[in-house]
Amino acid sequence: MSNEDRNVYITRQRERYQDFVTRKGRGLLITEVAAYLEVSRDHAIRVLNQSPGQSTGRSGPKLQYTEDLIPVLKKLYFLMRQPCSKRMKMALHGWLPSYEKHFGELSLEQREKLLKISASSIDRLLHRIRAEKGLSTTRAPRGSWYKSVIPIKPKDWDVIAPGHFQCDTVAHCGTSLEGAFGNTITLTDIHTSWTENFAILTKSSARVREGLSDMEKRLCFIIESIKFDSGSEFMNYGVITFLSSSAVREKPIKIYRSRPYQKNDNCYVEQKNFTHVRDLFGYDRVENKEVVSLMNEIYSKYWNDLQNYFMPSMKLLRKTRIGARIKKEYDTPKTPYQRLLESSDKESEQMIKLQIKYQSLDPIELQLGLERKLKEYFDLLRQNPHSMAA
16 A cells, blocks of 8 residues: 555544544444554554644654754764764764864763764664775785795684784775786784785885885884785795894794685784775776875875774674574774773883874864875876776
8 A cells, every 4th residue: 555545544534533423433443444554453543533744753752862963973974984883982982072173062962962872873873885895916926935934823813912913915906907006005903903004006025025114113012923815925035034034123023824715814904905995095096106105195194093093993702603693792892092002001101102192183184184185196096097997
């Protein structure tokens, strides 16, 4: 039955309902209407007693989160680059002071509601988007000498301290793997989710070493170990010697590799390949040094600080199989900065410097600066039509 037919039927039955004088007659009509509309008798009584044009309203308590919150939530949602509701809820406390600084003060009632709003209420007010996947450029190196040098480490779920990383590359190749194109190296700490990125034009050994060295200098804690996939950009003499040789560094870094074709072995960095690279730059092809330099400026001055200091992430605690269904349980969303403080000595010189830097950062200033640089980035790509993804 269409809504129009339903409304016509209800209007006619209301007229009949008012004409009945006896209680028995009204009771029979209520039963008839409830059966025809497939609703309960109580609902049928409310429909028949309702005046034409009158709304029945919603049942339950009065709405707490009204339309005046939607503009604020939407603005913050897109400034945060569309996080899930659980992460957004935990991030609001750090973002609201910056929002009021840039866009005007909120009322006391609005501020209180935003600080205690639940993730499910955010879900009801906002929508999320999805993106497609790109090409894989991981290639195993020729020969098998690295198999006896680099041990396999399948899982990293037992890591309980910072300093143990997973590393991978993301190709900015558009729709073709031919020729030279840009790549991003992603380095993720397993325990804290602290992530650094560095863009290189080719995956040569020299460029990969340059990227790893730059990211290591930006970190406020020591790299104890790194796990790569079996790609040739990592499994080569230059990179392995740079990281693990005692002749190069005072404290060598332990190197592990994941099993070939087993992405779940490097799940922590594989996830960041989308959230920290694809979600930022998309799938366009990068072919010149100027664009690569701009990408590194975006990573180092805006994007990494925004993600590490102000965007909470959730970590999987356990998975339980219940029949054919798998139930996943996550910890409380926290930023990498918060996880690092909790697992380190807050009074150490490095952590004090980290806290001072956090106090000097403004998330909305970072986001607005990021948007300006991203516009510059995509303008550069448009100057070379062959760089744009088909």
